[in-house]
Amino acid sequence: MSKAQRNPAFKWMLIISAVLLVPAMIYLGFWQLDRAEQKKQLIQSWSQQTLQTQLPSLDEFTTRQYLNLKLKGYLDHQRYFMLDNRFRNGVVGYEVIAPFYTEFNELILVNLGWTQAPQSRDELPVISIPMERLTVMGGARQVKTAFSLGPNSIQRQWPIRIQQLDIKHLSELLGAELLPIE
Numbered sequence: 488m489s490k491a492q493r494n495p496a497f498k499w500m501l502i503i504s505a506v507l508l509v510p511a512m513i514y515l516g517f518w519q520l521d522r523a524e525q526k527k528q529l530i531q532s533w534s535q536q537t538l539q540t541q542l543p544s545l546d547e548f549t550t551r552q553y554l555n556l557k558l559k560g561y562l563d564h565q566r567y568f569m570l571d572n573r574f575r576n577g578v579v580g581y582e583v584i585a586p587f588y589t590e591f592n593e594l595i596l597v598n599l600g601w602t603q604a605p606q607s608r609d610e611l612p613v614i615s616i617p618m619e620r621l622t623v624m625g626g627a628r629q630v631k632t633a634f635s636l637g638p639n640s641i642q643r644q645w646p647i648r649i650q651q652l653d654i655k656h657l658s659e660l661l662g663a664e665l666l667p668i669e
Contacts, residue, residue, distance in 0.1 A: 553626040560589040560623075562597065564616035566661065569648045573601055580604045583614050584652070584669070586661055587623065594661070595668045596630070596652065597623055611646055630654055630667045 563586040570582040583599040602612045630652045647660060658665045 553628050555625070556627045557622060557624045558587070558589050558595075559620065560587055561618075561620055562587055562599075562616050563661075564618045566645045566647075567599075567614065567616060568596075568657065569611055569646050570652070571648050571650055575601050575603075578603055581612065581648070583646075584649075585616055586663075586665070593666055594663050595627075595666050596657070598669055611648065614646070627668050630669050 567583060567585040570584055573580055573582045580601050580603040582601050584596050585599055587595050587597040589595070599614075599616070602614065605612060632653065632655075643660075649657070652669060654665050654667045
C-alpha cells in the first residue's frame with residue numbers, strides 16, 4: 488500500500504489548500520499593484536503642488552493629506568520635544584519636534600528629523616537648534632488627536648520626551664496656542 492492510499496485525507500487537504508490559497512495570493516498581488524499605483528499618484532500630486540508661503544486653513548487639509556509649505560520664522564531653540572520610540576533601520580531614537588513661530592506670529596510644530604537615542608533611558612540626546620531666522624520648506628500635515636493609554640508627559644524640564652503629538656497638551660506646556668499642523 489502506498490503513502491497516498493494510506494492517508495487520503497492528507498491529499499484532499501492539500502488540494503483544498505491549493506484551491507483556496509492560489510486565488511487569495513493572486514488577489515493580494517493585484518491589491519499590492521493597486522496600492523503601488525495609488526502611492527505613485529499621491530507622490531506625483533505632491534510634486535505638482537505649488538509651495539504655499541502662508542499657513543493654509545485647516546479646511547484645505549480635508550481635500551489633501553499633505554500641503555507643500557515654505558515658511559519664514561524662528562524655531563524655539565530652548566524648548567523642544569523628543570517624540571519617543573521612533574525606529575530607523577532597527578535603531579531606537581527620537582524625532583525632534585520644535586515649535587516654529589512664523590513671520591505672521593503663528594505657532595506650528597516642525598519635525599527636525601530623527602536622532603539616535605543614548606544607551607540609557609535617563610539621558611536625552613543633546614540637540615543644537617538654530618537661533619537665527621529660517622526658511623523651512625516641506626510637506627505639512629494636520630495633526631489629529633490620537634488614542635492614548637495615559638498622560639503624554641509628566642516631565643517639565645526641557646527638552647520634553649513625549650509619546651505622541653497631542654496639540655492641546657503641547658500648547659499647555661508651551662503656554663501658547665499651537666495650530667494643529669506639523
